[in-house]
Amino acid sequence: MNAKLKKKLTPYGYLLPTIILMMILLVIPIVMVIDYSLYDNVIANKNPVFVGLSNYAAVLKDSAFWTAVGHTLFFVIVSIAAHMIIGMVFALILNTRYLSTRTKGIFRAIYALPWMFTASVIAITWRMLLDPNGVLNYFILLFHLSPEKVTFLASRDIALQSVTLINIWSGYPFYMISILAGLQGISPDLYEAAALDGADAVHSFTGVTIPQLRPILISLIMLDFVWTLQQFALIWMTTGGGPVNATETVSTWIYKQGFTKFQYSMASTGAVILLIVCTIIGIFYVRHQKAEE
Amino acid sequence: MTSWMKKCLVVAASAAMTVGMTAIASADDVTLEFQQWWGVELPDGALQEIVDGFTQESGVAIELLSNPYADTKTQVAAGAATGTMADVVGLDGSWVYDFAKQEAIANLSELMEADGYDDSQLSDQIKYEGSTYMIPVVNFAYPLYVNLDILEEAGVEEIPTTWTEFMDACAKISENTDYAAYCIPLNTEAPNGIQNQFSSWLWASGGSLLKDGKPGLTDNELLANLVDYFKEMKENGYLSDGVEAMHEQDMVNEFENGRLAFMVDGISHLTTIKKESPDLNFTYAPMPKADDYDGKSGLDVACWGIGIAENCEHKEEAMAFIEYMMSPEVNAKLSQLANAFPGNSTAEPDYSENDELFLKAFEIFQDGYAINEFTGAPTAEDLMRSMNEQLILYFDGDTASVDDMLAATQEAWEAAYN
DSSP states (O other): OOHHHHHHHHHHHHHHHHHHHHIIIIIHHHHHHHHHTTBSOOSSSSSOOBOTTHHHHHHHHOHHHHHHHHHHHHHHHHHHHHHHHHHHHHHHHHHOTTSOHHHHHHHHHHHHHHHHSOHHHHHHHHHHHHSTTSHHHHHHHHTTSSSSOOOTTTOTTTHHHHHHHHHHHHHHHHHHHHHHHHHHTSOHHHHHHHHHTTOOHHHHIIIIIHHHHHHHHHHHHHHHHHHHHTOOHHHHHHTTTOSTTTTOOHHHHHHHHHHTSOOHHHHHHHHHHHHHHHHHHHHHHHHHHHHHO | OOHHHHHHHHHHHHHHHHHHHHHHHHHHOOEEEEEESHHHHSSTTHHHHHHHHHHHHHSOEEEEEEOOHHHHHHHHHHHHHHTOOOSEEEEOGGGHHHHHHTTOBOOHHHHHHHHTOOGGGBSOOEEETTEEEEEEEEEEEOOEEEEHHHHHHHTOOSOOOBHHHHHHHHHHHHHHOSSBSBOOOOOSSSOTHIIIIIHHHHHHTTOOSEETTEEOOTTOHHHHHHHHHHHHHHHTTOBOTTGGGOOHHHHHHHHHTTOBSEEEOOGGGHHHHHHHOTTOOEEEEOOOBOTTOOSOOEEEEEEEEEEEBTTOSOHHHHHHHHHHHTSHHHHHHHHHHHTOEESBTTOOOOGGGSOHHHHHHHHHHHHSEEEOTTTTOTTHHHHHHHHHHHHHHHHTTOSSOHHHHHHHHHHHHHHHHO
């Protein structure tokens, strides 16, 4: 092998382990799922027939799928908005100069706690809290906030809101920690300059804090959008998508198609649609990151 | 000999030794993976002790993969989809149709025939297109659990035996106590409340969900009466609060905590309930029957079934393992440990050390006949889920009549059977 060719191939040699891993863990599964979505049914059917895009037409005509899309949008948008507000408020509290470092450390640990728990622990804990015989209902009845027990997860009217509440609780610490890191990176000079120009706290927040945090906030929103869109474990372990289909999201719809109806091609079709949405967000995210650089 | 030739000789000799050793190892060191949920539900180490007996007998090692039921189900389904199922798998009757259709589990009829196994000793075999794919190892009955203290507090003197008596008892419990009378867990994630806490009432009165092996939900008077019976219980507040989000385990917790008067549940929970609530004063009773029914009662049963993965490379050894598990002695021991009834009709478990309540359940089991129409049904869990959803819609008043509710369920079921 001549030296010139060896020099050319060496970088690819270093990349090879990563390329092999990405092929096995990422590219091949994605290609397989896309391929599955083009057949009448795979796995359950040993001789699948190629049907082109007709599964996509069937999914897009399915009212249950659109109900799931609606619930997913509610779940994602409300979660992101609440994550942002709660994360920002807590980060501002932890960044204040009026609290001692020790106090801030204690609160930082308390506020970050929900992030430490796995989805199953969160689901079990909240199922007990929201149970008709649980703690929350005890206080609701004690303080006469409702004439009867509230069936948070069992009522079709409020189950989606209840599940969203659980997701908000479990997800805000990521925002809080990221925003806190951003706040600590803002130069005090900017606040001093704003104060000299007569800006009050609100103006400082809108004129200095928000613009300085903008790159972090946009990244957080895009990442949270993708993560929340794919949220499955929390919903599955609390309501299973019910009662009826009150908390059905795209991820639970896909699971049911695959693992209880054994319609793997339809499940793959739903997964590909979700992949397309996530990819679009991903492209925006990468573009945004590049623009920031 | 040149250095190059010496190197080649060493490599060739090493390769030959490796191949030889591998061949020896494959003959003697067969290890079968056995994936199931039984190990979690049996006393610690009991299943390991049983399978160790097979290893001593045959030299075939058994690696237990024990996880809770729900996890096992997901892992077995994923294994079926990817062809990576464990060699021997614990199966629920409701999974068999789909896995057999997928050709993910092996045809046991062929394996039994090849091995000359006498299958007449098996109490049941779960078939798909005429061939056996699952053998029930042990069976669990689902009798009525009754909290006697709640009944006494409510002023109910006799355990109800008919639907009318049961509704009267519910009324007294609701009026005189703070407890729920009955529970049907309807969480969509695990919709088996339809099988165990709803359909068990129908089967106890000689009813059926099927007609000639196909869905028979419409023009089914007994079923329509039962749906309305449950709606009445729901409207009168006799059911536990929040049944729509409850799992079977939540119902058991309510009963254990003394907040539920009646529940239909497997006798497999007897040991746990006794252990966790030693002061709970409860008993077993036969399911209440429809007022005008005086025939034999069908008793809901679930089973721990066993099958072999199609991708298993040692089917002969796997079949030998199943035969060992179904042998009268081993099957009797497993039944005794699991508080269950044997899948081998010649097994004679020694229940003398079992709880007296278990013996009562055994009497109830012997007085009736075992039934579970979801066993071997296509996409059984999805059938339960569609009925579950329609039942909630009817409870909530979204469906105008019981006939509409049953027609909608029938339509969903027919799609699965076609």
